[in-house]
Structures are given as structure tokens and as C-alpha cells.
Amino acid sequence: MFMYSKKVMEHFMSPRNVGEIKDADGIGEIGNPVCGDMMTFYIKVKDNKINDVKFKTFGCGAAIAVSSMVSEMAKGKTLDEALKISNKNVAKELGGLPKNKLHCSNLGADALHKAIENYKKKQKNKK
Numbered sequence: 001m002f003m004y005s006k007k008v009m010e011h012f013m014s015p016r017n018v019g020e021i022k023d024a025d026g027i028g029e030i031g032n033p034v035c036g037d038m039m040t041f042y043i044k045v046k047d048n049k050i051n052d053v054k055f056k057t058f059g060c061g062a063a064i065a066v067s068s069m070v071s072e073m074a075k076g077k078t079l080d081e082a083l084k085i086s087n088k089n090v091a092k093e094l095g096g097l098p099k100n101k102l103h104c105s106n107l108g109a110d111a112l113h114k115a116i117e118n119y120k121k122k123q124k125n126k127k
Contacts, residue, residue, distance in 0.1 A: 004061065005095030007069075012061040015068035017075070019054045026122065028114025030107050037063040037104060039111040041071070045119055050074050050082055055111070062101035066108035069094050079116050085109050 004012070024042035031038040037059030044052035053074050057067040069090055074082045087105035091097045097105060 004065075004098070007093070007095040008062060008065040008097065011065035011068040011094065015057075015064050017054050017068065017071035018056070020056055021052060021054050024054075024115075026115040026117075026119025028111045028116070028118055030111040030114060032103060032107055035059070035063075035103065037107055039063065039067055039107050041067075041111040041115040043074070043112075043115045043119060045079065049076060049078050051076075053112075059107075060101070060104065062097055062104040063107060065094060066090055066097075066104045067111075070108035070112050074112055079119070083113055083116055085112060 021042040021044055025045045026043045028041045029039070038057065039059070040056045042054045043050050053071040055067040055071050057064050070085060073085050073090070073093065087102070087109050090105040090108055091102060
């Protein structure tokens with residue numbers, strides 16, 4: 001039996017920034033077929049900063065806690081700062097994750113990074 005940290009439990013029980021942004025500037029979706037976790041991140045960007053973040057996650061408690069933590073870490077950051085959010089940062093902010101749940105922290109950071117890439121691609125296409 002593995003134990004989750006208090007912070008993981010807190011983010012799982014009352015996750016922050018759940019939902020979707022209808023007119024999102026960037027959307028990033030990622031899934032892990034092995035564990036069945038699916039994450040979608042939505043971002044609103046203003047002046048090169050992440051103004052708003054929402055997510056929808058289908059997965060285990062750790063996946064939900066990770067999504068919640070990533071969304072909090074990304075809010076207010078510049079795009080470059082948000083791209084530096086790594087699975088290690090996320091797991092550390094959550095007070096650690098059980099070894100068999102570390103892949104969840106990859107998903108959160110990757111989904112955020114995909115949303116940023118999606119935003120940048122849309123900006124290029126506008127020009």
C-alpha cells in the first residue's frame with residue numbers, strides 16, 4: 001500500500017482550475033494508454049504570459065493532483081517559464097509521488113507544454 005503526501009491528497013480532493021476554456025489560445029492533450037490517464041490543458045495567453053489555465057483529467061488521484069499542481073504552477077508565468085516546468089518540479093511541489101505514479105507527473109508537464117506549442121503554432125499561422 002502506498003501513501004500519498006498531504007499535498008497530493010489536498011489537490012486530489014479539491015483540484016484547482018478544473019474545466020475548459022471555450023476560446024482557449026492553446027490546447028494540449030496527452031494520454032497514456034498503459035494506465036488509461038488522459039489530460040487536456042487549456043491556456044489563455046496575454047502579453048506572453050499564461051493568464052488562465054484549466055484542465056480536464058481522466059485518471060487516478062495522482063493524475064488529478066498533478067494536473068491541479070501544474071495548472072497552479074503555470075498561472076501567471078511567461079511561456080518560457082512555463083515550458084521549464086518539469087515532471088521533477090511537479091513531483092517535488094506535491095511532496096513526492098509513489099514510484100509507480102511518477103509517470104503521471106510527466107503527463108501533466110507534457111500536456112501543458114503541448115498547449116503552449118499549440119498556442120505558438122496558432123500565432124505563426126496568424127502572421
